[in-house]
Amino acid sequence: MVEEYLLGDLAWPEVEKVIQDEKVVLLPLGSLEQHGPHLPIDIDTVAAYEVCKRIAKKIPDIAVTMPPIYYTHAEISMGFPGTIDIQPTHFIDYLYDVCESLVKHGFKRIVMVSGHGINPPFMQIVSMMITSRYPAICSGAAYFDFAKPEVRKIVEHGAHAGEFETSMLLALKPENVDMSKAVRDWNIYMGLKSSKYAYRNFIDRSPIFFIDHLSRFSATGIIGDPTKATKEKGQKLIKVIVDDMVEYVKEFRTRPIAKPLKRRTTLK
Numbered sequence: 001m002v003e004e005y006l007l008g009d010l011a012w013p014e015v016e017k018v019i020q021d022e023k024v025v026l027l028p029l030g031s032l033e034q035h036g037p038h039l040p041i042d043i044d045t046v047a048a049y050e051v052c053k054r055i056a057k058k059i060p061d062i063a064v065t066m067p068p069i070y071y072t073h074a075e076i077s078m079g080f081p082g083t084i085d086i087q088p089t090h091f092i093d094y095l096y097d098v099c100e101s102l103v104k105h106g107f108k109r110i111v112m113v114s115g116h117g118i119n120p121p122f123m124q125i126v127s128m129m130i131t132s133r134y135p136a137i138c139s140g141a142a143y144f145d146f147a148k149p150e151v152r153k154i155v156e157h158g159a160h161a162g163e164f165e166t167s168m169l170l171a172l173k174p175e176n177v178d179m180s181k182a183v184r185d186w187n188i189y190m191g192l193k194s195s196k197y198a199y200r201n202f203i204d205r206s207p208i209f210f211i212d213h214l215s216r217f218s219a220t221g222i223i224g225d226p227t228k229a230t231k232e233k234g235q236k237l238i239k240v241i242v243d244d245m246v247e248y249v250k251e252f253r254t255r256p257i258a259k260p261l262k263r264r265t266t267l268k
Contacts, residue, residue, distance in 0.1 A: 005056035008067040018064050019106040024253050026052040027098065028068040029123070031116035034080035036161035036222040038181040039169060041082040043161075045070050047168050048115030051143045054242045055249060062253045069098070073118050079215025088122065095126045103136045108257055111249060112140035117160070117202060118211075137257055143241055144202050146248070150240035151203055154233050159188060159200040160214070162224020164237065171234025182226040191217045200224075 002009045007018065007025070030045025040046075045068050052065040070084075073091050077083040086094070099110055110130065112123045123140030130138035144151070144158060151158070158164035169177050188200045190212040198210040200223045214221060 003057075005060040005064050006053065007064045015105075021061075022108055022253075023061075024063045024109045024111055024249050025102055025107050026056055026063060026065040026249070027102075027110060027112045028052040028065065029072060029095075029112055029114045029116065029119050030068055030070055031072045031074045031118070032070055032082065032084040033074040033077045033116065034083050034221045035165065036182070036185075036220050036226065038178045038183075038222075038226060039161050039166060040173075040176045042070065043165060043169050043176075044115035046115075046172060047165070048113050048143060050172050051115070051238070051242060051245065052113050054238065055245050058242070058246050059249060063249050069095070072116055073122065074116070075213075076118065076211055077214050077221065079213065080221045092122050092125055095122060096129055099126055099130050099138055100134075103130060103134045103138075108136045109252060109255070110136070110138040111252060112138070113245075114140065114142045115144075117142065135257055137252075137255060139252065141248075142202070143245065147240040147244035148203065150244075151237060154236045154240070155203070156228065157188075157201055157224050158203040159223040161222045162226050163228040163233070164203070164224075166226035166229035167231070167234035168237055169234070170229055170231040171238055174231060179227075179229075182229070183220060183222065184225040184227055185218055185220045185222040186225060187217050188223055 028048035030048045032041050033044060034041055035043050049068040056063045056065040071086050073086050073088050074083050075085045078085050102110055114120055114123060120142055127138040127140045130136060155163045189195045197206060198208040199206045
């Protein structure tokens with residue numbers, strides 16, 4: 001059965017109808033990156049795609065999701081086998097080409113949704129380029145940046161392969177999680193005993209953006225405590241995040257694509 005909210009399942013005449021209906025396109029981005037000895041390397045992509053599918057399924061009249069982008073920038077994890085790293089400039093060009101193709105076909109609204117913490121800076125660049133160059137609007141965010149007040153009530157910490165991500169995959173693909181290999185590796189300050197300026201926690205972000213190469217401070221590839229993860233926590237995370245993102249997509253669908261205002265020297 002063809003699901004109308006999955007763009008990859010549609011033939012071109014059906015895609016043309018989606019364009020005519022001016023649906024918001026969700027573009028999931030992940031990575032192929034090590035996530036400790038207990039999680040698979042595709043977790044970022046799986047999580048982003050599954051979140052996007054749930055959003056589009058809830059509001060199929062205004063949203064459709066693309067197949068995910070797996071290969072992104074992940075140089076910080078190249079000290080562990082399985083990680084695939086795409087150079088930043090190549091990734092920006094590639095992501096821009098994907099979004100530009102959508103716009104050239106007539107799509108007007110694109111929301112990039114990342115499951116990988118390194119993607120947002122590149123998404124920001126691409127979203128500005130598309131929005132500035134075409135009569136279209138493009139935005140991007142990591143799914144774990146939504147529903148923060150609710151998320152804080154469910155898990156204590158979110159970083160790399162810790163409580164948050166492990167709970168997500170226990171809810172989405174428990175057969176791919178080996179909790180017998182999950183260990184606490186509390187190195188969130190990346191080599192320091194503590195810091196109020198730079199630390200790894202996307203639930204409560206540090207004021208400074210700094211991410212050291214993982215293999216310099218983690219022997220496991222984990223940042224946090226995955227032993228606290230549960231399937232129930234993951235199910236709660238998915239619900240609150242999807243619900244919040246649905247509201248954002250609804251709002252984005254109503255955002256006008258206006259022509260530039262006539263320049264004036266005064267507002268009188």
